[in-house]
Amino acid sequence: MLRQGLCVDFIVNNQRVTKTIAPNTTTLQLIREQLGLTGSKEVCAEGDCGACTIALGKWETDKFVYRAINSCLLPAVRLHGCHVITVEGLAKSRDQLHPFQKLMLEYHAVQCGYCTPGMIMSLFCLFANNPIPSEAEILAGLEGNLCRCTGYHAIIAAAREMAQFVSANKNKINQLLFPDYVLEVWQQLKNVKNIEFVSITTPNPEILQKYYLPQTLAEMFTLIEQHRDQFKIINGGTDLMVSVNLQQIYPKVFIDISQISELNFIKEKNEAVVIGGNVTFHQLQKAKLIAEKIPILQQMISRMASQQIRNIATLAGNIANASPVADMACVLLGLGAKLILQSKESAREVVLEEFYHDYKVTALDTNQEIISKIMVPIASGFYNFEKSSKRGAVDISTANSMFNLVLDGKGVVKYCRIAFGGVAKFPILAKQCSDYLKGKKLDADVINEAAKIAMQEFTPISDVRGSHGYRSLLIRNHIIKHFARMRI
Amino acid sequence: MTNVVTKQQNPQHLSGIPLVTGYAEFIGDANKPQGMLYAKVLISPYAHAKILNIDVSEAKKFSGVVAVVTAADIPGANQIGHTLLDEPLLPSTEVMHVGQPVVMVVASTPKIAREVLKLIKVEYEILPAILTIEDALAAKSFYVENHYPKMECGDIEQGFKEAEHIVEGEVETGAQEHAYLETQRCWAIPGDDNNINLYSATQSTAEVQEIAARVLGIASKDVTVDVKRLGGAFGGKERTATLWACLAALAAYKTKKPIEIKLDRYEDISFTGKRHPFKAKYKVGFNADGKIIAYQVFLASNGGAFADLSLPILERSMFHADNAYYLPNARITGVACKTNLPPNTAFRGFGAPQGIFTIESVIEKISEYLQLDSVKVREVNLYQENQKTPYGQQVCDASHTELFARLKEQTQYEKLLAEVTEFNRTNTLLKRGIGVVPVKFGISFTASFLNQASALLWIYTDGTISLSHGGVEMGQEVNTKVAQVVARELGININRIRVESSNTKRTGNASPTAASTGADMNGYAALNAAKQIKTRLAEQAVKLLIEKGLNNVDVEHLEFANDKIYDVRNPKVMLDFAELVHHVYFERVALGAHGFYKTPGIYFDREKGEGHPFYYYVFGVALAQVEVDVLTGAHKLLKVHIVHENARSLNQDIDHGQISGAFFQGYGYCTMEEQKPDAQGRYMATTFSTYKIPTFHQLPKDFAIELYERDRKCASVFGSKAIGEPPFIYGLAAYFAIKYAITTLQKDKTKTFTLRMPATPEAVLLAVEEIKKGNWDQS
Numbered sequence A: 001m002l003r004q005g006l007c008v009d010f011i012v013n014n015q016r017v018t019k020t021i022a023p024n025t026t027t028l029q030l031i032r033e034q035l036g037l038t039g040s041k042e043v044c045a046e047g048d049c050g051a052c053t054i055a056l057g058k059w060e061t062d063k064f065v066y067r068a069i070n071s072c073l074l075p076a077v078r079l080h081g082c083h084v085i086t087v088e089g090l091a092k093s094r095d096q097l098h099p100f101q102k103l104m105l106e107y108h109a110v111q112c113g114y115c116t117p118g119m120i121m122s123l124f125c126l127f128a129n130n131p132i133p134s135e136a137e138i139l140a141g142l143e144g145n146l147c148r149c150t151g152y153h154a155i156i157a158a159a160r161e162m163a164q165f166v167s168a169n170k171n172k173i174n175q176l177l178f179p180d181y182v183l184e185v186w187q188q189l190k191n192v193k194n195i196e197f198v199s200i201t202t203p204n205p206e207i208l209q210k211y212y213l214p215q216t217l218a219e220m221f222t223l224i225e226q227h228r229d230q231f232k233i234i235n236g237g238t239d240l241m242v243s244v245n246l247q248q249i250y251p252k253v254f255i256d257i258s259q260i261s262e263l264n265f266i267k268e269k270n271e272a273v274v275i276g277g278n279v280t281f282h283q284l285q286k287a288k289l290i291a292e293k294i295p296i297l298q299q300m301i302s303r304m305a306s307q308q309i310r311n312i313a314t315l316a317g318n319i320a321n322a323s324p325v326a327d328m329a330c331v332l333l334g335l336g337a338k339l340i341l342q343s344k345e346s347a348r349e350v351v352l353e354e355f356y357h358d359y360k361v362t363a364l365d366t367n368q369e370i371i372s373k374i375m376v377p378i379a380s381g382f383y384n385f386e387k388s389s390k391r392g393a394v395d396i397s398t399a400n401s402m403f404n405l406v407l408d409g410k411g412v413v414k415y416c417r418i419a420f421g422g423v424a425k426f427p428i429l430a431k432q433c434s435d436y437l438k439g440k441k442l443d444a445d446v447i448n449e450a451a452k453i454a455m456q457e458f459t460p461i462s463d464v465r466g467s468h469g470y471r472s473l474l475i476r477n478h479i480i481k482h483f484a485r486m487r488i
Numbered sequence B: 001m002t003n004v005v006t007k008q009q010n011p012q013h014l015s016g017i018p019l020v021t022g023y024a025e026f027i028g029d030a031n032k033p034q035g036m037l038y039a040k041v042l043i044s045p046y047a048h049a050k051i052l053n054i055d056v057s058e059a060k061k062f063s064g065v066v067a068v069v070t071a072a073d074i075p076g077a078n079q080i081g082h083t084l085l086d087e088p089l090l091p092s093t094e095v096m097h098v099g100q101p102v103v104m105v106v107a108s109t110p111k112i113a114r115e116v117l118k119l120i121k122v123e124y125e126i127l128p129a130i131l132t133i134e135d136a137l138a139a140k141s142f143y144v145e146n147h148y149p150k151m152e153c154g155d156i157e158q159g160f161k162e163a164e165h166i167v168e169g170e171v172e173t174g175a176q177e178h179a180y181l182e183t184q185r186c187w188a189i190p191g192d193d194n195n196i197n198l199y200s201a202t203q204s205t206a207e208v209q210e211i212a213a214r215v216l217g218i219a220s221k222d223v224t225v226d227v228k229r230l231g232g233a234f235g236g237k238e239r240t241a242t243l244w245a246c247l248a249a250l251a252a253y254k255t256k257k258p259i260e261i262k263l264d265r266y267e268d269i270s271f272t273g274k275r276h277p278f279k280a281k282y283k284v285g286f287n288a289d290g291k292i293i294a295y296q297v298f299l300a301s302n303g304g305a306f307a308d309l310s311l312p313i314l315e316r317s318m319f320h321a322d323n324a325y326y327l328p329n330a331r332i333t334g335v336a337c338k339t340n341l342p343p344n345t346a347f348r349g350f351g352a353p354q355g356i357f358t359i360e361s362v363i364e365k366i367s368e369y370l371q372l373d374s375v376k377v378r379e380v381n382l383y384q385e386n387q388k389t390p391y392g393q394q395v396c397d398a399s400h401t402e403l404f405a406r407l408k409e410q411t412q413y414e415k416l417l418a419e420v421t422e423f424n425r426t427n428t429l430l431k432r433g434i435g436v437v438p439v440k441f442g443i444s445f446t447a448s449f450l451n452q453a454s455a456l457l458w459i460y461t462d463g464t465i466s467l468s469h470g471g472v473e474m475g476q477e478v479n480t481k482v483a484q485v486v487a488r489e490l491g492i493n494i495n496r497i498r499v500e501s502s503n504t505k506r507t508g509n510a511s512p513t514a515a516s517t518g519a520d521m522n523g524y525a526a527l528n529a530a531k532q533i534k535t536r537l538a539e540q541a542v543k544l545l546i547e548k549g550l551n552n553v554d555v556e557h558l559e560f561a562n563d564k565i566y567d568v569r570n571p572k573v574m575l576d577f578a579e580l581v582h583h584v585y586f587e588r589v590a591l592g593a594h595g596f597y598k599t600p601g602i603y604f605d606r607e608k609g610e611g612h613p614f615y616y617y618v619f620g621v622a623l624a625q626v627e628v629d630v631l632t633g634a635h636k637l638l639k640v641h642i643v644h645e646n647a648r649s650l651n652q653d654i655d656h657g658q659i660s661g662a663f664f665q666g667y668g669y670c671t672m673e674e675q676k677p678d679a680q681g682r683y684m685a686t687t688f689s690t691y692k693i694p695t696f697h698q699l700p701k702d703f704a705i706e707l708y709e710r711d712r713k714c715a716s717v718f719g720s721k722a723i724g725e726p727p728f729i730y731g732l733a734a735y736f737a738i739k740y741a742i743t744t745l746q747k748d749k750t751k752t753f754t755l756r757m758p759a760t761p762e763a764v765l766l767a768v769e770e771i772k773k774g775n776w777d778q779s
Helices: A027-034 A099-106 A116-129 A135-142 A153-168 A170-177 A182-190 A217-226 A240-247 A281-286 A288-293 A295-301 A315-320 A327-335 A431-437 A444-457 A468-487 B016-021 B057-061 B110-117 B133-139 B156-162 B205-216 B240-255 B265-271 B310-319 B352-370 B374-381 B400-411 B413-426 B478-490 B518-547 B577-586 B652-671 B726-743 B761-778
Strands: A008-012 A015-019 A053-060 A063-070 A083-085 A210-212 A231-234 A253-256 A266-269 A272-276 A338-342 A347-351 A356-358 A370-377 A382-388 A399-407 A413-421 B037-043 B049-055 B065-069 B101-107 B121-126 B150-153 B165-173 B185-190 B196-200 B223-227 B259-262 B278-286 B292-304 B329-338 B430-443 B452-459 B465-469 B497-499 B558-561 B564-567 B574-576 B592-598 B603-605 B610-612 B616-629 B635-647 B702-709
Touching (some): A053 A116, A053 A182, A063 A182, A083 A182, A099 A153, A099 B016, A116 A153, A116 B016, A135 A153, A266 A288, A281 A295, A295 A327, A295 A382, A315 A370, A327 A370, A327 A399, A468 B761, B037 B110, B049 B101, B101 B110, B101 B240, B133 B278, B156 B292, B156 B329, B196 B240, B205 B223, B205 B240, B278 B352, B292 B310, B292 B352, B310 B352, B352 B430, B352 B652, B374 B430, B400 B413, B400 B430, B400 B616, B400 B635, B413 B616, B465 B518, B478 B497, B518 B558, B518 B574, B518 B577, B518 B592, B564 B577, B616 B726, B652 B702
Parallel strands (some): A210 A253, A231 A253, B196 B223, B292 B329
Antiparallel strands (some): A053 A083, A266 A272, A338 A347, A338 A370, A382 A399, B037 B101, B165 B278, B185 B259, B452 B465, B558 B564, B564 B574, B603 B610, B616 B635
16 A cells, blocks of 8 residues: 555646655645746745645535645645646636736736735635625635735725625626636546555655655554654644745655544534544634534634635644644633544543643654544633734734633632633643632622732743733733623 | 725736736746756854854865855955945955855755755854944944034024923834845846846846946946846845845856845845834924924934945935924934944835934824824924925925815814714723824935936837836836826827836946836836937828828827827828838838936035935825724724825826835834844844734725825926825824824823834833823822
């Protein structure tokens, strides 16, 4: 089952590509440097600007779905069996532009044009999934794309007209949105088999390396055993590929777990929602079960990263990456989530507060374990998440906090759990603050005292996102804010 | 007027189709020439150090390395300075800032070039570094000794004596990253006759040509610089591009191979200069109605390691120290400080935002002091027609009084103010504020000799046109506007015109595309060329029309319109433009013309600090409304209304887009874009995940831009005005709106607090704490 040097087989626009691809090649490098499609741009190489956005299409059960992806963060070997639409693939000819391209020009929404290809591909994916988006949905679809010239005003106006235009032509949405070659592409890709293992060694042994795409947990554990001390698990890859691009850190072996179907589930079990190890944020955002049982997760995901990142980044990856300011880690800690850490031989349960040990150090034995499941208890009482960051949107938190409080019938605090991010080396519970609150009847003095206790509980650092003093104030004020929201 | 973006009838982006289809070529997008090599630089890790030894022996041995280049390899002068000759291409003895290139590696792939940098050993002796304006002032660390520019009017001492109140203070502004999406880059292709072609991401083809020739020890004729388009520039590719172009040129010269040099984002942010941070000290005397009697200000800028454009930038900050306000008695002085940071450089506004932010802060101070609405204080001080600026230029077409009236009418200002007051009375955790900032922006390079431009126009025998001019297309659509000018003059459809890349062969000695002058000057130069050809065409047209049987035809009555030429007295008999051109060619009449333009009537005497440096002024005013969360310091932009006086716009869509984009850059500058060095002189926010520019989310629900179009005495080509820089100032309204919002928390109005600029959530929260402490101390 383990074959070496396999070709990757996919379609770019209307061109079938069968190629041996080096594992350290990103999709952006492939399409620009090897396929000569230079419309997609590299601007930040870390998923913050959207200039490299492409539409990545594949069969999802019985529907062919396109998602906006930052091509700079997607290892090109993952394109197997997929359809990539780049900006070059939309217009039939110079005289027959895609309607979105036409509207961008009519609204003068193009200035220097460097962001334009990515912007158009984000718009395409937005409308392909949701032909008549609301104002908020347009914003969510475009928030991952930066423009330094236009001030966005004309782009939004063009997008609004696109929505009107599509809604006025409901009977021919597909003809309007999709290039005419897609039907044939979809047919062709029905027959592409899942990729077997891809394993390619680059010419320069100094820069590695092998890339594996196991389809089952069993295959994955075999690979883990074979490559002990050398492998790195890649899931969404939105953090790992940033370190590849920016710090030139090349793991010797990538084991990509994104295609293991055993890890892709969201289900309810014992008063908890259980989420599989390669479930993406986008899946969580769309899952009915989450909407019913833990709606805060969805509210929070919409404030996290961008559509391109949410489409591919995973919950387990966000936890394992162990950033002290990871929004999701903070939310889950506040909700009392547990993890299943699975190795070939066994599985163990770890509560999230015992998962984080130090800065970027966790209980996960990265030499043999993965996070296979995340169990999130169905919360009761009042809960609220607060996030403070420089830009307020599509930004990494300076500090964040999750608050869960249950009052008894007399208004006395029965249960209280508060988690903070960005105030210590890892996401952490404000234990002294919650201990203080338990059994108290709430009034202004109690709230202020609780805020003070929380502030004294931590000694946050100063860094580029904020000073010690500012973070300390945020701790205090987040507590006050949670209570203020509770009253509303 | 909540959403005024509409589909207009203005010509679209001249390169629109290639841009939206992805086929537009930026530098690095074209097919790579055979044998291309890649250059990467090893930079100084220290802000200031002596170079003791450079050992490249290991690097040279690495497979794939073609050359390792140091100062010793430079065949010509190791000097890339422009206004002052103070900047080496590669230092040999001393590094002056973190990020200064010291060694260049040329290799077969970018990855190898990067890897090999690790094998180069440079020994340094660390020297003391100056990073701040304070330290530079104390050490008298300046670019030119005893150079203290000054602009003065009235009698400042007498003014302070007459004024009813006097306030003194300090104002600081921060650095700003250009954040053009396309990073610095250049392709250098060696020619076959000791010559070289540079495809450089530059706003200044002539400068790159001149300095690359200097560095290589060859002549300007041997260097060709070509720029098709830039992926944003904003001033960041005016001087900064020269270094990277010269390095690529040097590598190509040495290896005889095509070279690509391209910075990664973190390299670009870490190595290159920013908008200058400023520190201003002021003293202002004013009367009870808020009228300024005397204003004295000292503006000090942090210029970084080399002079770059710091001196003209300082000067422009001084030229705009008055902004929109008449100062009967003023003394404006300043100094550019030499520090050990990457050389700070041009950035949209070119010093004006810092000078303007200072006086706007002063106006706010006066309003606080007198407990007056700051809009009223602004209004009593606005320039009136023909009043003189501190540097002696009369203000022509002074429009602010009518623009303020228009803005107040459009925003229902009094009602808005009442609503905000009511909101703040009933909310404790959220506070709202309004900020109003006008702009008066002087158009022309303040170095008067730069105010010249050329254009080259060819009409081919099929009636289509090749147009070259000195402007560089970087998203401001200078090409669209210049083509519009030619199309209008010749009465033809714009689709007949192709605007060529900016190339030193077709347009020599081009001034940088900067100072908002691109469309004005190149438009006029192209107009001049079009007029020359039109005169020749007209003579022939008269003959042809006579041949067609008309007997009453003359040049004076000839009309060029809709691709036709006819005598207005007999419009039914007409010539087709292409038909005429075809005919004219066979008559052996020149169908090419070189147009030239120099801006008339401008001069400035630096000794006296007096003159008429600007051809005209652009005027406008903006209002911003925000809502501040006093628990987190975060804010939301609720409303932006802009009234922009534009004379007669060449293209409303382009101008609208420039205003909207400039507003957002200005807004980012004063609310979220923070770039500070650490104690070692290294910039801290070197990626887009740490350096934040505005996104779609910051776009307010209510965002209205009105182009206030009027015929003006003082304007440029076809009665239009420049657009690029002035609207940047509008963004500052957001800062003052935030300040307004948190001022409402203050119980004792005589106390003061500091709101740092940019007003990040951190800055706001710290200010709120300061206010609360003051309130608490008092109660």
